[in-house]
Amino acid sequence: xxxxxxxxxxxxxxxxxxxxxxxxxxxxxxxxxxxxxxxxxxxxxxxxxxxxxxxxxxxxxxxxxxxxxxxxxxxxxxxxxxxxxxxxxxxxxxxxxxxxxxxxxxxxxxxxxxxxxxxxxxxxxxxxxxxxxxxxxxxxxxxxxxxxxxxxxxxxxxxxxxxxxxxxxxxxxxxxxxxxxxxxxxxxxxxxxxxxxxxxxxxxxxxxxxxxxxxxxxxxxxxxxxxxxxxxxxxxxxxxxxxxxxxxxxxxxxxxxxxxxxxxx
Amino acid sequence: xxxxxxxxxxxxxxxxxxxxxxxxxxxxxxxxxxxxxxxxxxxxxxxxxxxxxxxxxxxxxxxxxxxxxxxxxxxxxxxxxxxxxxxxxxxxxxxxxxxxxxxxxxxxxxxxxxxxxxxxxxxxxxxxxxxxxxxxxxxxxxxxxxxxxxxxxxxxxxxxxxxxxxxxxxxxxxxxxxxxxxxxxxxxxxxxxxxxxxxxxxxxxxxxxxxxxxxxxxxxxxxxxxxxxxxxxxxxxxxxxxxxxxxxxxxxxxxxxxxxxxxxx
Numbered sequence: 001x002x003x004x005x006x007x008x009x010x011x012x013x014x015x016x017x018x019x020x021x022x023x024x025x026x027x028x029x030x031x032x033x034x035x036x037x038x039x040x041x042x043x044x045x046x047x048x049x050x051x052x053x054x055x056x057x058x059x060x061x062x063x064x065x066x067x068x069x070x071x072x073x074x075x076x077x078x079x080x081x082x083x084x085x086x087x088x089x090x091x092x093x094x095x096x097x098x099x100x101x102x103x104x105x106x107x108x109x110x111x112x113x114x115x116x117x118x119x120x121x122x123x124x125x126x127x128x129x130x131x132x133x134x135x136x137x138x139x140x141x142x143x144x145x146x147x148x149x150x151x152x153x154x155x156x157x158x159x160x161x162x163x164x165x166x167x168x169x170x171x172x173x174x175x176x177x178x179x180x181x182x183x184x185x186x187x188x189x190x191x192x193x194x195x196x197x198x199x200x201x202x203x204x205x206x207x208x209x210x211x212x213x214x215x216x217x218x219x220x221x222x223x224x225x226x227x228x229x230x231x232x233x234x235x236x237x238x239x240x241x242x243x244x245x246x247x248x249x250x251x252x253x254x255x256x257x258x259x260x261x262x263x264x265x
Numbered sequence: 266x267x268x269x270x271x272x273x274x275x276x277x278x279x280x281x282x283x284x285x286x287x288x289x290x291x292x293x294x295x296x297x298x299x300x301x302x303x304x305x306x307x308x309x310x311x312x313x314x315x316x317x318x319x320x321x322x323x324x325x326x327x328x329x330x331x332x333x334x335x336x337x338x339x340x341x342x343x344x345x346x347x348x349x350x351x352x353x354x355x356x357x358x359x360x361x362x363x364x365x366x367x368x369x370x371x372x373x374x375x376x377x378x379x380x381x382x383x384x385x386x387x388x389x390x391x392x393x394x395x396x397x398x399x400x401x402x403x404x405x406x407x408x409x410x411x412x413x414x415x416x417x418x419x420x421x422x423x424x425x426x427x428x429x430x431x432x433x434x435x436x437x438x439x440x441x442x443x444x445x446x447x448x449x450x451x452x453x454x455x456x457x458x459x460x461x462x463x464x465x466x467x468x469x470x471x472x473x474x475x476x477x478x479x480x481x482x483x484x485x486x487x488x489x490x491x492x493x494x495x496x497x498x499x500x501x502x503x504x505x506x507x508x509x510x511x512x513x514x515x516x517x518x519x520x521x522x523x524x525x526x527x528x529x530x
Contacts, residue, residue, distance in 0.1 A: 094461030183448025196359030
């Protein structure tokens with residue numbers, strides 16, 4: 001599959017999102033602002049609209065699914081999945097580690113993913129069969145010879161149910177937990193792709209939260225799956241695992257008690 | 266107290282630390298690297314040594330207390346307190362939200378504080394009686410009319426004892442917890458000073474972790490204290506509270522059950 005046109009298009013989408021997002025970062029906001037009136041909501045909507053305009057003009061046959069404006073059906077096997085600002089709480093808190101996520105799915109499976117951090121002008125691009133780049137230069141995940149040496153990341157315990165939290169803790173307790181990092185949203189997967197984190201384990205993610213991450217992580221040599229070790233796709237349950245070293249997948253699933261019980265619901 | 270010479274000196278210290286730290290950020294490291302052989306340890310030591318050289322040459326009469334090389338007594342009432350890299354796990358994970366912390370204490374109380382993020386070239390400077398600046402421009406905390414509208418931040422639940430975690434959760438549950446952010450280390454206090462976070466609540470901090478934060482937060486209009494609402498100083502117990510709006514201090518202490526039991530140990 002030659003995706004050079006789609007890669008160029010993804011860059012233009014991310015450029016357009018950057019231009020909409022940057023003016024709203026660290027604009028002071030009253031702590032009581034309603035969620036639909038915060039700078040992040042305004043930037044979120046403006047960035048998704050800008051990307052949708054480009055997609056409508058250039059690939060009207062492709063479907064679009066965005067966090068803010070939902071699904072627009074296409075007539076091709078392709079769907080663009082957009083999260084204009086992943087890490088809205090980080091954005092509101094003034095942290096430059098949120099990002100714009102852009103994915104291209106074919107038949108429901110992600111084949112191209114982009115993680116773009118507007119403030120620091122950092123862009124990770126993963127393309128199936130072509131590897132992952134960070135600002136144009138190839139990046140790879142790192143080896144992890146054993147679970148006890150692994151650095152694990154997750155955005156926060158508040159995003160797990162009680163059961164999910166127990167599964168996460170069972171896994172985290174077998175890693176090098178003094179290096180565990182909290183917060184980070186999609187940025188954790190980007191840092192994993194660049195070889196600085198070994199495991200990210202999360203739950204409750206939507207398709208637009210994880211679709212772009214898969215080609216970035218896998219193109220860098222890592223693996224992503226649900227909590228049963230199954231490939232992620234449009235119908236996945238939102239329990240997500242990313243590993244820098246695919247050789248650790250079995251250890252991780254075992255530490256999680258055999259797959260995180262995702263069949264329970 | 267005219268601190269213009271000390272302010273200029275603090276800038277030179279931070280510049281020197283930046284130069285030592287930047288070459289080590291995102292240098293790939295084996296996940297099994299021993300703690301004393303990681304890029305962050307190397308950068309940490311080099312940055313503290315560079316700052317100590319400057320202090321020894323320029324203010325030999327002042328004491329120095331640094332995270333890496335401990336206490337060097339001085340003959341004046343002044344002590345420079347240095348944490349070359351606060352947020353070592355964030356540094357190792359590739360996140361550009363760690364910082365160099367530089368504080369000047371007089372008789373054990375912080376009167377000047379600097380939070381310097383080398384990658385993004387972000388520098389917060391707080392000086393008693395002079396206000397706080399971010400890259401040279403004044404910043405202020407934001408108002409917070411009620412606790413339920415507050416954004417709270419903490420680096421991670423793993424840094425609390427069981428009891429401390431309970432106190433934190435009692436407080437967090439009364440804030441706008443869907444906007445709660447985890448991770449961040451000293452960067453949370455910088456974002457609070459700039460008006461993007463309302464409360465930071467942490468435990469287990471050392472003097473070099475919190476001394477620089479006090480003038481930054483208080484110069485921006487906020488307040489810092491221990492969990493009993495008492496001013497922070499060289500002998501504080503490491504349970505730290507920062508509020509953007511000092512008018513919320515009573516509500517916060519009440520939500521924490523009357524002061525977090527810091528007399529227990």
